[in-house]
């Protein structure tokens with residue numbers, strides 16, 4: 001039983017033996033929070049968990065004769081503002097042109113097996129009976145005639161609870177929603193460190209950490225995309241928690257547009273987490289009988305440190321978020337022509353790249369930007385989704401066929417949400433662009449954004465893309481989005497509806513994804529937004545992999561991929577080997593290191609194979625063969641971070657098979673050290689302590705407990721003297737070890 005209800009005292013307990021989440025109906029009819037954390041055994045009464053019997057000076061109280069009952073001090077499930085709670089609320093709704101203090105009180109509940117989908121939105125899902133249970137609690141504001149449903153899903157096999165809310169207008173007046181969060185959660189204390197992923201173009205998802213302090217600390221996006229700058233991910237870690245141990249709470253908002261995730265710590269050190277659509281600029285008109293559904297917040301509890309948190313996200317997304325058909329099956333090693341040719345290509349050049357790449361063992365050729373309209377640079381043609389006959393005189397079908405004849409699959413780049421002012425589409429439909437007709441509009445990469453809040457525009461793009469998919473028989477699409485949204489205004493929305501624009505826009509994007517993935521389930525989608533500007537769980541529901549960053553430099557990628565792994569599985573991260581000097585940093589790193597980093601993702605190449613030396617070609621053949629041998633492990637294994645690139649000169653991580661019989665370990669050292677220490681080992685994780693393991697390249701075998709407590713010996717580093725004995729040296733060193741249990745029971 002995943003959900004237990006103490007009917008007499010109106011208490012709800014969600015538990016799967018790993019986590020418990022407990023709340024109740026308070027005496028004023030609103031919902032109060034009691035506990036969230038490590039699983040507690042069930043009991044018939046949890047009232048003692050409500051810390052409420054001390055009246056506090058100067059707080060407003062709900063009942064005259066009960067000064068202790070103040071919403072300022074009670075932990076709540078879905079708070080409103082203006083009723084003795086002065087913190088930022090989860091909900092703000094009123095009748096149009098009338099102020100109101102919402103008062104949603106308990107009406108009823110229902111329990112469902114599994115997890116209902118969220119209309120029009122990406123969300124975690126279940127496929128079989130018993131995989132999750134959902135509790136829906138229905139509350140009503142009688143003055144507004146509005147019905148609020150709070151959804152709580154607990155997954156049977158994961159320490160995860162997913163929350164969302166929906167609001168129904170059950171009356172006759174128009175309602176206006178100013179704020180409706182996916183979740184709100186009051187922790188009893190603030191003894192946490194606040195961790196999130198921040199960055200910018202080419203430097204996405206760097207790990208940031210600080211102590212949680214009194215006041216509001218938040219991450220957010222107002223860019224119309226989840227953004228390069230803040231990922232919709234937040235973790236609250238107990239100060240003593242590490243990668244390997246201790247308590248961590250992780251939160252992700254399953255959404256790809258404007259969001260806020262914040263923690264407000266009040267004067268009693270209560271830490272309130274809220275996560276949802278950013279209320280700035282948001283306003284939703286809710287007519288009679290209409291329902292507004294929020295995207296969901298996924299909440300993970302780990303008692304095994306940050307690695308435990310990440311593993312829970314990874315498993316959840318692998319099993320309950322990405323399209324089921326991509327859970328199994330191997331993702332092809334791809335080569336993308338972007339860094340090889342940019343806009344300068346023709347059919348011969350592309351076919352030759354494909355042929356040459358095929359000989360190396362690469363499986364999918366992706367034609368990036370520049371194949372359509374008259375696009376010779378980034379100043380034109382977005383929106384004109386027909387082939388450029390100057391570059392490809394035989395058409396796109398012919399190119400696709402020739403690529404496939406080389407033995408490669410064929411993939412294509414699109415940027416469906418954009419329109420270049422210099423395009424046929426713009427000349428025909430200038431009003432299709434987002435923005436005010438007669439007022440200035442801001443360009444980004446010389447382009448404007450198509451108004452995806454308009455269903456007819458989404459439909460137009462669907463027709464165009466579907467025609468090309470059919471014509472080419474392609475098996476992969478890279479869906480790019482290279483600018484954020486400015487002058488957010490839709491000519492089709494009334495003045496009082498403009499606050500709906502951003503949400504309607506992303507619903508349009510989801511709709512197009514839905515249509516295409518439904519009709520072409522075998523096409524693999526990789527999401528991209530100028531690299532990792534929309535790397536979020538919302539996208540992952542449709543596109544199981546995302547281009548992690550435009551930065552392909554191996555050393556930069558250590559931080560990007562390390563940070564990304566906090567929330568996202570390795571198999572979702574597009575990671576490619578590119579040419580040197582690297583195009584983003586001008587750094588030159590060894591080919592082996594570039595591959596050693598890229599193996600820990602969905603592997604590929606971003607270079608011109610015709611420019612490689614014979615030696616490099618041999619090495620790449622070996623790399624492709626290596627990845628093919630191990631990609632199942634990358635897909636299905638359990639990931640552990642070992643050494644943190646934000647904390648030192650070395651990075652390490654590993655992935656262990658579920659039966660602990662094999663593991664792949666990546667170790668990287670950015671700068672060489674003069675006269676390094678003699679005893680260099682890497683302590684591993686996740687192995688079976690009693691199994692005997694053999695590591696590639698090492699003569700000796702080890703017990704799992706030795707490898708975890710003492711460590712794997714690293715090859716001898718050059719120490720300035722003994723050149724013959726040195727097995728490694730210089731900057732940007734790396735090593736990948738493959739570890740396999742030998743089956744021996746004794747050493």
Ligand code: DGJ
Nearest residue numbers: 338368369528530531550
């Ligand atoms: C940004 C992407 O991240 C790149 O990989 C490439 O596709 C360019 N856009 C093409 O314009």
